[in-house]
Amino acid sequence: MTVDYLIELFSKLFDSPFVSFILAVSIAGIPLFVLMALNATVAVYVERKVSAFMMDRIGPMGQGPGLHAGPWGVLQTIADAVKLLIKEDTIPSSADKLLFKVAPFIIFIGAFLGIAVLPFSSVIQVVDINIGVFYIIAVGSVGVHGIVMAGWASNNKWSLYGAMRSAAQIISYEIPAGLSIIVPIMMTSTMNLQSMIEFQSGSIWGILPNWIIFNNPFSFLAFFIFFISAVAETNRTPFDIPEAESELVAGWMTEYSGFRWAVFFLSEYANMFVVSGLAAAGFLGGWLSPIPGLFNSPIWGLFWFFSKIIFLIFVMMWFRWTFPRLRVDQLMHVCWKVFIPIAMLNIFGVGIWKLIIG
């Protein structure tokens, strides 16, 4: 169910290609928007609960018969969202007002665009383009412009530090992430996410699913490099130095409040969703079932794809509530002196592997 299919459908009903295009794009886009809002809402709730259980707390709970936040606190995020929406939207008097207002939306767009090409199932995908992987990596780096803008426009030293750190970090970690995603591209000889997933069907020795992560030692390593770099790109602990609470107060979002801040939050969770989706599609067999040959209908596909994404997001939360934070130079050290050389060797190794074993 791609946009192309919808355009074709509508062009039979309407004469104007413009009308059918707008209709098709909105029908495909609105569910994505809802999905993102839902993702953030659920992820925030889950993060609260996961962190609570990891910290030996109970997290948000309904309080007595009045159920202030609903049973088990499920309405906590809704309450938070309402609070953020009705909060005053303060803009510092010395801020660059235009950039300050625009920045959250640029970050949001960067996070939102990537979701459009994620293959939710063999038949559910908004746009099926032949350079899907490249597209996600490309639009993923749009966000950094927004971060630098936010940091600069706030006219606050903490924001500036946060923005500079973030720019350095995201740009650096794009390289190992990009180099690692080359491994599945080399093995499948395609950048199309659907064909990439189809390549991974079947099984190895009849037991393991034929996912790229299990295919050879180099791709196994590549997955971990990709995932860790993805965590760094989404600015999550242990790589959350741009918004390091104990150092930079809140980094580049120090001066933001209310809805603009909520947009940052939404984007963070959307980013997590997109990178987890790319990792799932590129390495973990996308919508394929973990039991080779069973449960592979499109509806099950939706389930498997979301399960993989949710698992990866859970691992990110697990990281966050377990690890301390790296220092900015150690972060760069890990990226440039460890990950990039290994990722390079990986590409070389996969090339040899493909040449010899096939």
Place this chain on the structure above:
Amino acid sequence: MGVVQGDQMVLNIGPQHPSTHGVLRLEVTTDGEIVSKITPHLGYLHRCFEKHAENVTYEQVIPFTDRCDYLASMNSNFGYVVAMEELMDIEISERVQYIRVIMAELNRVASHLLALGVYGLDIGAFTPFLYMLRDRERILDMFEYTCGARLLYNYMWIGGVSHDLPKDFVKICVNFLDYFEPQIEEYNNLLTFNKIFIERTADVGVIPAEVAISYGVSGPNLRGSGVKWDVRKDEPYSIYDRFDFDIPTGTGEFGTLGDCFDRYWVRMLEVTQSVRIIRQALKDLPEGDVFETMPKKIRPPAGSVYRRTESPRGDLGYYIVSDGTPSPTRVKMRSPAFTALSCLDEVSSGWMISDVLAILGSLDIVLGEIDR
């Protein structure tokens, strides 16, 4: 106008900042991420402790000492009452001595747990902080059970304590210790031996022994630099000479001697030693009346006394001058956290902003005690 400003930036860390451990302002001159100079600005929490003390009676000073080092009020009380008893030359009952040691050591554990947890928070690890606060809570519950207060106890009085221990206190305390000792292993697995934690703290903010001594740094910060100095052992007060315990010192396990990790690690080891002391004291706890030796009228003879005790932050000294009237002429408190903070500039110049906060956290300062 038109003058080149240079490329240094002045950054104010605090007074409203998540990791200044109170209300402290650090004026930091930075070149990018590298810090070249730090000037701590104090006084946001100044409450005129010494002036207040001159205008109240001797026993009324005790609640003020609570509010100095609010994380280890028992130890603050302890120093003052030990100094006063020395000035008045009174003997106190055995039971009071033991109760005081038990309370002071429990409070040392509580204070160190907070210091260690908050240090994890400074480095970016949230979870260990809550684990440690969870266990600290049980200590505070015991204090509440004994004297009704959870933070500012006003428990140790001149010549005695305000309340005797509840009947089942020993059982509760032993239960707690049995539960608590395995937890230390958990903290170590979660935080201490984490690779990132070691990377962040080892070799960072090294205080060489001679620098530490010349600044007057004391307590775990001094022992972290490898100097074996503990007032409880070297100038025993109260009944500390009766207990068998070790003084852990830094060894430079993962980096250089005297780095942030050593200071952290010394605190962790001290918690174990405090547990040892508490166990011995609970075993020997004699029966008796805690009010028996309390003087009816507190009017020390003219003269002065200086007594130092080992608070969780180090060498806590009280200098009390008396002119024979019911209120002191002068009470001076030597704050260990103040001396620790004074070496911050020398230790952390040349490190990064993140390291400055790591070093500040490793010194375990309490602003209430610094500003008094």
